[in-house]
């Protein structure tokens with residue numbers, strides 16, 4: 001482990017190196033020095049995104065998180081609200097499928113992979129199940145990494161850090177550095193792009209998925225702006241990526257001018273590598289019925305989720321089809337949920 005990572009407190013195997021949290025780091029280190037691992041974990045589980053407006057749940061509630069039997073139970077105890085809906089149903093949402101299409105077209109192979117802003121690790125889980133072994137997930141929210149390690153992808157390595165102020169993360173280069181559904185949030189995009197390129201190293205690959213353009217959430221750039229900051233002209237429309245995965249075909253890259261009206265785009269910089277030798281459009285068994293179907297009806301977890309993903313989820317019919325179509329798994333009527341979903 002790098003000297004920088006040896007200097008920060010580690011709870012449940014996840015170093016806490018988040019920038020701007022010196023007081024919390026000192027508190028956690030002090031608790032660990034007194035053997036108070038449970039209290040240290042509670043302190044870390046209470047730490048959230050800077051933009052999160054809800055208060056942290058009471059410490060007694062957070063102390064029950066390790067005993068949760070499922071991802072959803074743990075997220076409920078953590079008080080994650082709408083973010084819990086997003087992570088619980090990541091397996092069939094159109095932006096996750098777009099991320100899979102990017103991996104399909106630009107496969108890391110045996111390269112080390114860093115998933116920046118990995119959240120609860122849905123993409124890392126897919127990579128592990130497809131044979132990738134050298135995986136690192138980085139996120140600013142320690143609780144999300146804890147969920148990833150406990151419920152979604154235990155075999156990856158995790159570090160809690162801010163992409164733009166991370167310590168040496170011990171990544172062998174050339175690496176494959178990806179960031180899905182998060183780059184548009186980052187305020188200092190030149191610094192974020194530079195950090196991703198530095199992690200990838202010479203000859204490495206930088207992949208940014210679902211970067212908002214017309215969608216106003218976060219702090220979006222134009223396609224030209226993203227292309228310039230990442231130093232690439234290999235771009236895709238996000239909806240085209242989703243459609244390509246669902247159709248089992250290669251996605252078509254697009255020029256910046258034609259992407260001006262896209263809700264979101266994706267970019268690949270550095271070595272574009274080759275397509276995956278496997279079909280990520282076909283989820284791996286064991287498969288379960290998509291839990292968005294309740295009593296045979298497609299039932300969104302909230303109005304907010306319905307507004308965001310409903311119009312972009314034509315692959316999910318309103319009613320559970322009987323008999324199931326031959327492409328039920330490709331359309332995510334059947335999904336590969338984590339064992340303790």
Ligand SMILES: C[S@@+](CC[C@H](N)C(=O)[O-])C[C@H]1O[C@@H](n2cnc3c(N)ncnc32)[C@H](O)[C@@H]1O
Pocket residue numbers: 049090099116117118119120121122123138139140141144161162163164179180181182185186
């Ligand atoms: C919408 S989620 C996407 C999660 C994951 N990439 C996925 O596709 O499922 C955005 C994530 O970005 C993380 N994040 C935001 N700013 C960050 C930063 N500066 N460095 C690392 N992670 C960050 C958040 O904590 C959150 O988990």
